Amino acid sequence: MVKVKYLLLFKEKTGKEGDQIQANTIRDLLHAICRKYPLTRELILDKCGKIKQYLLVIVNGNRIPMNFIDRELSEDDEVIISTPAGGG
Numbered sequence: 001m002v003k004v005k006y007l008l009l010f011k012e013k014t015g016k017e018g019d020q021i022q023a024n025t026i027r028d029l030l031h032a033i034c035r036k037y038p039l040t041r042e043l044i045l046d047k048c049g050k051i052k053q054y055l056l057v058i059v060n061g062n063r064i065p066m067n068f069i070d071r072e073l074s075e076d077d078e079v080i081i082s083t084p085a086g087g088g
């Protein structure tokens with residue numbers, strides 16, 4: 001199980017600060033979050049069902065570009081998922 005921490009809208013939509021989810025890759029993890037918390041679907045997937053490119057995914061303190069979402073995860077990985085913080 002991968003340790004997941006939710007920030008901003010993900011925390012709001014899941015009602016949780018964190019979770020443990022079984023996933024082999026970042027892509028698997030994002031889809032598993034959609035299944036477990038349907039309200040997060042609009043944050044993760046576009047209208048065509050593709051993973052949105054603007055998500056903020058941090059694995060063990062390192063930001064992961066969305067073109068690396070097939071990166072394998074291990075059981076001791078800690079993943080932070082968020083939407084970008086807006087400013088103004």
